[in-house]
Amino acid sequence: MVFPEYRSRRLRRTAALRALVRETRLSAEQLVYPLFIVPGTKVRQEVPSMPGVFRLSVDRLAAEAETLLKLGISAVILFGIPEKKDGAGSGAHAKDGIVQRGIRELKKRTPQLTVITDVCLCEYTDHGHCGFLVNNEVDNDATLEILAQTALSHARAGADMVAPSDMMDGRVAEIRGMLDENGFEMVPIMSYAVKYASAFYGPFRDAAESTPQFGDRRGYQMDPANVREALREATLDTEEGADILMVKPALAYLDIIARLREEFDLPIAAYQVSGEYAMIKAAAANGWIDGERAMEESLLAIRRAGADIIITYFAKEMARLLHKQ
Template sequence: MVFPEYRPRRMRQSATFRGLIRETQLNSDQLIYPLFVMPGKNKCEEISSMPGVFRVSVDMLGQECRDCLDLGIKSVILFGLPETKDAMGTGAHDKNGIIQKAIREIKNKTPEMLVITDVCLCEYTDHGHCGCIIDNDVDNDTTLEILAKTALSHAQAGADMVAPSDMMDGRVAEIRAALDEHNFDSIPIMSYAVKYASAFYGPFRDAADCSPQFGDRKTYQMDPANSREAMREATLDVDEGADILMVKPAVAYMDIISRLRDEFDLPIAAYHVSGEYAMIKAAAEKGWIDGDKVMEETLLSLRRAGADMIITYFAKDMAKILKERR
């Protein structure tokens, strides 16, 4: 048999060879760890559908962030569980709300931690939708004002970046204008630019107690069948002033991550969501897969697809492995 002159296996003979030509790298700087913040003191509750992920009270955040920093994780994104909810989600912009307290606590205890805040109303509305309800529908323009107030309140509390996840039309422009008007022009916006109406969010909705009480979110989140629409959504957010574009979910939408990477020069974030996390955890617990190896392969694939940063519940697990290799 005649072989070609180039044999790819020559460069796979050892770990050193493989490392020398490795095209994609994964490091802790690229990982963002989600934190669920709950009322009370000295509380830490594991989320049943997300083994290894916890809801913690504000007073526990300092230790949680120190643990992250020790592992090399320098960024967190916050989700809040308020004590009370109402139809308009007014608790989202309360200066003494759960997230506003959480930001101040983290910045007091670990000022070097980069704090990103999720800007949405679903955790604060008694109906569980991401905006204000008028005539049994989520009203886009009424919601924008509350989202802008929420983002501003996060910046005033000390957040380093805000991340609107509501998928209302025009919310990036509204938030950018509110931040700039109040001299927070240096606060970046990480936009959930391409967020699909996905079945992978189930465990998150358990964790954050934010399932819709009626209907679904298909009138504002994207149809999973659509790809060209993702480019239009991202273009709108770029034009409105987004600094980072996010794709959510991640694994089932790597084609979208790749398309955004080819089309735009802004940083791209991938949200490795709760259902994607839970499936790996469940299969690993059954002994069907090597959980650590599948976790790493999955996160590496998101980087290979074009993600510059990854929001993942595996951040601490992955960072531990990376730290042990140093």
């Protein structure tokens, strides 16, 4: 195909032609919206570093869920901030814990909504790390039982899917075994299989009050320099029983999403994290970029790399934009 016989611009000439040949598409059904649940009543508190994102009390969840469903968003992922924290993160698996109450409220009021729960301890420990500490080090194997009990408590409350984000070795197998032994063999696991020790998590830690009180998480989250390790992690989680593999963050790791898409036939999820969201919001607020176009372009990039599911704080805004198109 040589110019002038072939002209690439022929199919770019109008909006209708561009839409007709578009290779990658977004839909609201592919988006998952994160929800932060806090104690109290009538709480709707904006996260300062994440404009447009709110921390909600349990009684405010149903109204938010109804808004999401009207926009065509059918899934949420829940994060909880408990009233009290301790060294073992015991609030994570409490029968009447903050997330457990949120699950029950959502399944009662909006049963058609798919409720996914984050399974980790960082929001529940007074030290902010993702596991049980022994001599100020996260003890991998001691943490597994707590994580499995947390996943089981979420399933018992009515969660449709659990998503372990702790990055402990062996946690998918431990959770799968616990769920199966207790009659929840049909509850899928969306594993944070490839979770990097990223600088882009800052605003989330403000929202979830989960900043480590000492040290950092590089001892259990992945080194941003590594690719082959990502494939090993995804392979291990697949073998242990994961149903969906997640990459986190998304935009700085599009190559990782693409590699997992090539290597695995499980659904691939990607988490467009708080820092990625906040950067676009801040630049748009300063008039440096077109925020709406940057939002859409970033989400298309994640889909184009191979993600089937995108967890994003832009879910509502993107769904509204899709309704206009």
